[in-house]
Amino acid sequence: MYAKKVFLPVYLSENENPGSVEDLLIDQFFFICIRRICRIDVEYGSISLFYGWIEGCDTMLMAKMDDGRLISLIPPAYTLTELQTLRASRRFYCPVCRSPVILKLGRKKKWHFAHHTDEACLIETEPETPGHVTGKADLYLWAGRHGRAPKLERYFPDLRQRPDVYLPGIHPTAFEYQCSTIPEETFIRRTLGYLSQGIDPAWILGSTRRKRWGAFTRLTGFEPMTIRYAMTSPAGAYPFSSSYYVCYYDPNEKVFSFAAHLHAASETLFIAQEISHSLRNIRPFQVVTPTFPFFSDTFKQKWLARKKQQRLAPSIRCGDTEYLIRTLAYRMRLDFSYYPAFVGLPHEDYIHLQTPPYLWQMWVYFMIRSLSGCFSAKTLIHLYLCFCRQNHHARKLFSMRRLPLCPKRSLGQLIETYLNQLVLLGAVKKAGGAYRASATFNHRLPIDELLKEDRRMLERLERPM
Numbered sequence: 044m045y046a047k048k049v050f051l052p053v054y055l056s057e058n059e060n061p062g063s064v065e066d067l068l069i070d071q072f073f074f075i076c077i078r079r080i081c082r083i084d085v086e087y088g089s090i091s092l093f094y095g096w097i098e099g100c101d102t103m104l105m106a107k108m109d110d111g112r113l114i115s116l117i118p119p120a121y122t123l124t125e126l127q128t129l130r131a132s133r134r135f136y137c138p139v140c141r142s143p144v145i146l147k148l149g150r151k152k153k154w155h156f157a158h159h160t161d162e163a164c165l166i167e168t169e170p171e172t173p174g175h176v177t178g179k180a181d182l183y184l185w186a187g188r189h190g191r192a193p194k195l196e197r198y199f200p201d202l203r204q205r206p207d208v209y210l211p212g213i214h215p216t217a218f219e220y221q222c223s224t225i226p227e228e229t230f231i232r233r234t235l236g237y238l239s240q241g242i243d244p245a246w247i248l249g250s251t252r253r254k255r256w257g258a259f260t261r262l263t264g265f266e267p268m269t270i271r272y273a274m275t276s277p278a279g280a281y282p283f284s285s286s287y288y289v290c291y292y293d294p295n296e297k298v299f300s301f302a303a304h305l306h307a308a309s310e311t312l313f314i315a316q317e318i319s320h321s322l323r324n325i326r327p328f329q330v331v332t333p334t335f336p337f338f339s340d341t342f343k344q345k346w347l348a349r350k351k352q353q354r355l356a357p358s359i360r361c362g363d364t365e366y367l368i369r370t371l372a373y374r375m376r377l378d379f380s381y382y383p384a385f386v387g388l389p390h391e392d393y394i395h396l397q398t399p400p401y402l403w404q405m406w407v408y409f410m411i412r413s414l415s416g417c418f419s420a421k422t423l424i425h426l427y428l429c430f431c432r433q434n435h436h437a438r439k440l441f442s443m444r445r446l447p448l449c450p451k452r453s454l455g456q457l458i459e460t461y462l463n464q465l466v467l468l469g470a471v472k473k474a475g476g477a478y479r480a481s482a483t484f485n486h487r488l489p490i491d492e493l494l495k496e497d498r499r500m501l502e503r504l505e506r507p508m
């Protein structure tokens with residue numbers, strides 16, 4: 044990968060992020076050029092464009108020969124000697140851009156085809172690790188064993204995209220095995236491209252991307268956007284089970300692992316249940332529409348530990364949203380740590396918000412306290428919009444996470460879900476379509492009682508009277 048610094052004739056404000064610069068470039072006449080760029084860094088006054096076409100950045104397992112036949116390097120098709128003979132007598136071309144490619148038969152990396160160092164392919168490529176090539180080959184062979192007639196590196200000219208493995212059929216699926224980091228805008232563009240053609244993009248992350256943070260799973264950059272949604276337990280059987288999950292594949296161990304039953308604890312931290320299946324024991328449909336067992340006690344333990352930490356040992360680094368809520372609490376003469384137990388409730392759909400549930404729910408609590416009489420989710424959204432006009436940090440309070448592979452949820456739906464939880468807990472009463480705070484809404488408890496109450500609230504939500 045090398046960088047080239049250019050001065051572009053486009054207007055660029057200081058706050059412009061690389062994603063929007065990319066859009067800006069595409070809007071102008073850099074369309075062909077941008078396809079070859081794998082990263083853009085914005086500096087004051089100039090943009091560095093990182094080109095991803097040096098050797099090793101573009102690794103293919105398929106090529107076209109000069110007699111028009113396609114050749115695949117997936118074992119056991121050819122032996123080393125056969126490939127060496129072919130290399131001496133034939134020429135190989137990229138199936139996408141038709142430029143000559145080199146057959147590499149080294150010992151360190153899996154055998155592959157690569158473009159010449161000075162020629163980029165028409166499609167976007169990013170650095171491919173040996174793990175990526177092995178993983179792609181594993182997925183192809185595995186899907187074939189289960190009778191799905193997979194297509195390796197099938198090129199879609201309309202989309203200018205080439206998924207690692209494509210499964211045709213009633214429910215066409217594109218497996219994208221993603222080991223390297225890609226810009227969020229690239230992820231969205233590829234995902235929406237597949238969806239526009241009725242293809243389900245199933246992003247499988249490389250196992251080296253799996254990060255843990257204490258009891259939490261950490262998802263950063265484009266990773267949260269790979270979250271998928273599958274009904275994982277009979278509706279209502281386990282109120283805290285979650286249909287949201289992320290899939291990983293480890294090409295060394297030949298194991299799929301899932302971060303299942305995801306609940307957001309913060310912008311990048313998630314409570315998850317880890318489930319693994321060896322490649323031998325799982326079928327393609329089980330990756331796309333899996334079912335996972337749910338362990339309620341493990342979940343409650345993790346959720347309550349997090350809540351206790353938020354009450355008693357808040358993080359030293361206080362983000363903008365937490366600062367905003369702390370300021371509000373101070374103005375209302377409320378102790379930040381003593382928020383009621385019905386603040387900080389879990390629900391699978393709260394993953395659509397980037398803010399930790401206890402912070403946005405505390406804001407809802409403050410607003411309900413300040414209201415006299417009936418209110419609705421609409422009232423709260425109206426208050427929020429007013430709040431945003433007064434304070435520019437307030438917009439972050441309800442910033443939605445981008446989950447292109449999950450059913451949409453509106454802010455109104457999420458607030459309505461929370462208000463209904465408050466009704467179940469008796470903190471709020473509902474009559475017709477309107478809500479009203481109950482007599483116990485403003486009760487204050489000492490901290491040891493609150494910690495016990497946190498658990499009782501979860502249990503009551505689990506087994507409503």
Ligand SMILES: [Zn+2]
Pocket residue numbers: 137138139140141142158163164165
């Ligand atoms: Zn090419």
